Amino acid sequence: MSLLEVRDLHAFYGPSQVLHGIDIAVEAGGAVAILGANGAGKTTTLRSISGMVRTSGTIAFDGRDLSGLRPDRIARLGIAHVPQGRGSFRTLTVRENLMAGAYLRRDAAGVAGDLELCLSLFPQLERRIRSQAVMLSGGEQQMLAIGRAIMSKPRLLLLDEPSLGLAPATAQSVYEAITRIRREIDLTLVIVEENASLAFTIADAAVVLEAGRVALAGPRAELIGVDEIRKAYLGS
Amino acid sequence: MGQFIQLVIDGFANGSIYASLALALVLVRRSTGMINFAQGAMGVFTTYVALLASNGGAIPSPVAALAALVCGFVVGAFLQWGVVRRFNVRNAQTATVVSIALFMLVTGICGMAWGYVVRDYPSLFPNAVLPIGPAVVSVQSLGTAAVVIVVVVLLQLLFYRTKLGLSLRAVADNPESSQLVGMNVARLLMVGWGLAAVLGALAGVLVAPKVYLFPQMMDQVLVYALAAAILGGLDSPIGAVIAGWIIGIVEALAGVYVGIIGSDLKIAVPLIAIFVVLLVRPQGLLGRKEVARV
Amino acid sequence: MDRFLASGRTRWIAFAVLVVAIGIVPIYAIPYVNYQLALIAVAAVSILGLNFVSGYIGQLSLGQSAFVGIGAYAAVFGVQQGWPDILIFLFSCAASGTIGLLVALPTARLRGHGFALVSLALPIVAIPLANRFQAFTGGATGRSVDWLHAPAWSRLADDQWRLYIIALIAIAFFLLGRNFVRGKFGRALQLVRDDELVASANGVDGYRARVLAFTMSSIFAGAAGFMYLLAVQYVTPNTMAFLSSLYLIGALVIGGRASVVGSLFGGVFYVAVPVVAGQIDASQTTLIYGAILIVVLFLVPDGIVSIPARVSVLVRRLRRPSPRKRGIT
Secondary structure, three states: OOOEEEEEEEEEEOOEEEEEEEEEEEOOOOEEEEEEOOOOOHHHHHHHHOOOOEEEEEEEEOOEEOOOOOHHHHHHOOEEEEOOOOOOOOOOEHHHHHHHHOOOOOOHHHHHHHHHHHHHHOHHHHHOOOOEHHHOOHHHHHHHHHHHHHOOOOOEEEEEOOOOOOOHHHHHHHHHHHHHHHHHOOOEEEEEOOOHHHHOOOOOEEEEEEOOEEEEEEEHHHHHHOHHHHHHHHOO | OHHHHHHHHHHHHHHHHHHHHHHHHHHHHHHHOOOOOOHHHHHHHHHHHHHHHOHHHOOOHHHHHHHHHHHHHHHHHHHHHHOHHHOOOOOHHHHHHHHHHHHHHHHHHHHHHHOOOOEOOOOOOOOOEEEEOOEEEEHHHHHHHHHHHHHHHHHHHHHHHOHHHHHHHHHHHOHHHHHHOOOOHHHHHHHHHHHHHHHHHHHHHHHHHHHOEOOOOOHHHHHHHHHHHHHOOOOOHHHHHHHHHHHHHHHHHHHHHOOOOOOOOOOHHHHHHHHHHHHHOOOOOOOOOOOOOO | OHHHHHOHHHHHHHHHHHHHHHHHHHHHOOHHHHHHHHHHHHHHHHHHHHHHHHHHOOOOOOOHHHHHHHHHHHHHHHHHHOOOHHHHHHHHHHHHHHHHHHHHHHHOOOOHHHHHHHHHHHHHHHHHHHHHOHHHHOHHHOEEOOOOOOOHHHOOOHHHHHHHHHHHHHHHHHHHHHHHHHOHHHHHHHHHHHOHHHHHHOOOOHHHHHHHHHHHHHHHHHHHHHHHHHHHOEEOHHHHOHHHHHHHHHHHHHHOOOOHHHHHHHHHHHHHHHHHHHHHOHHHHHHHHHHHHHHHHHHOOOOHHHHHHHHHHHHHHHHOOOOOOOOEO
16 A cells, blocks of 8 residues: 555645646655646645645545645644745754754654754754754755754655755755665655656656646656656756 | 932833833734734733732732733633634734724723723832932832843743744744644644733733723833834844833933923833834844845 | 616715705704714715725824824814914815825835834824923813804804815815725725835835825815814814724724725714714723724625625625535635
């Protein structure tokens, strides 16, 4: 059984419908990329999983139906979400941002250990640990956001456009960090990306959205060969 | 010289009361993004409750004051949950009208329950004086200042050394991200309003002995507190507190040393100060500059 | 049905009915009723002026009562000098308008809260000032006048004649206000309220718009002050009470923001509440205002004037249920 199973998901912002029946399945330990052009509904899909959007259809996490749950309840179940634009707590320090990520945890020793882990994974953050998040560069804030998500010890990590607004080298290092994290921790990933080649460095499967519907889906090996993907996203 | 010291200390004491209410305004502003014009009226209500709790003097006033603080927390949390939450108070106009409505509602309830009469309210402190150098200072002034300082320090500790404080600041900073890390934003906003109301209740029991208890008791204090909050930069707690003290001291000195400003026009002093500061530095003394993102 | 209500012809008919009523009622009504009608006119004009700033341009002003007071005191001055009534009227409008302009020039640069605070400062400072300058204002006891009696040829009582004049001024100002908001100025104001950046991109300067709105608002308040003195024949510093400003804002919201007709409803409400409250308990005016304001904000945030539109939308929805997916929030 998949860790995350989305079936016939419809999502609405007020009166307008953004998703028209999405199906996604993510195996435990796997990594699925959600690709598509601007406005295809990628961010809305993640926000639906996190409970921030009005939906109909099924979203099942480890067999448990997430419909109607508040976002903080969903976070409690072990889902961490790094939103588009990083979602930093701007006036909080780096350290406080990370500790905020650990809000739901009661094991002080474990939290301290994970804080160490984050700082070793992201040395830039260690250097700026007392700075307010708003003073950090885009890349540093992205790492901070990922670190904050890790601090909650999630089973499922949702990443919304981690490379957005970053220089290619910085985006690359962010993805390398994610790869390093997966080696240390048992983590299932769903990554929304416009940059498909970057996403494919981690994802073993992908779903391509178009105007709120699934246009293509399948394992990486299959999709990489598909002409549309190549032309639209891989530019070859 | 003696008079000067006395004025400064009395001004500092008054300023502490303004600071307390100003801090309440900043707290609400940071967590919900609005200015609560009813903050003073809420403080009046809790002071009436304290009067009730003191049972005609049978219960000592510090205990009754404590009852007011607890009541304040409940009232604040309740108003946030019952009323404020149901409006889009991030919209400045809506927020202002809602808080004006609350002001009238709470003031009206006080008037209805306890009448528009002026009552005595016992001071928390003994009616004594202390010689300090060439000056003779009232214990009430010293006590008022001391209590507010202690409460402000406690709040600082809460906000910066506890998990609850971190979560309150997080919610004020970014409600959406707060939800994503598992914080119950609705409940935390109630706590934020509750704490703010505690500060308002504190201001109420401290000012009541001086100006007597009646439904519009805190209207003037509210103006001073608004001035202090705006002067300090609406999102800066320290700024609000310091501005409160400054306003209190300047007001006390101006009332005596500047001839044309009698006791009735003292209130013009902070208003003029704010006006000038806002023109020169719209974000207040310690506030952050607002940048319009295009 | 809603087309009927909104049609221009209906509005003109309603207006004509109103004018005829104003013509007839004062003759047959008792002085008390005439007095209340006069006060309604005063409140309505004040609220219409306030609407420019707080409704159309969206900048809440908590100091309208101070400007009404200025207008009233200016009229007192004119009466004492023995000026012709037209001059007194112009003086009232000019006095309030000038002070409004002077206040607006620096203040309009402040953002929302600074503006609200300064406007709040006006009545707060005005009252002690009025108490101070006793020679001019008569101090705390205020000044009373015995002014503008009905001419013999009209065969009317004083209060009737005064009510006609007040009604005339009110109608004139409502027409003036209506043209003001319907024209490009009104649109400019709302543009500034909704999005100042967009407005400036369209060549509308937010600062100028605010100054204009505030000055207009105080001119209207000045006129209202003149009307007030005419109706009440005295003025005290208490006319400018801070609470009155709050009641005006409350009445404005309840009547209908950014609406000329809404201002009229607001005026009616402003006068009606103390009267109704007087039946139960006069001191509960504040409580009633607060309670009704909250309820209105919940149910009809755009004010009483929006009720017909809302009702017709509701009726339409009940007739044609649209197919909607049952969503989970």
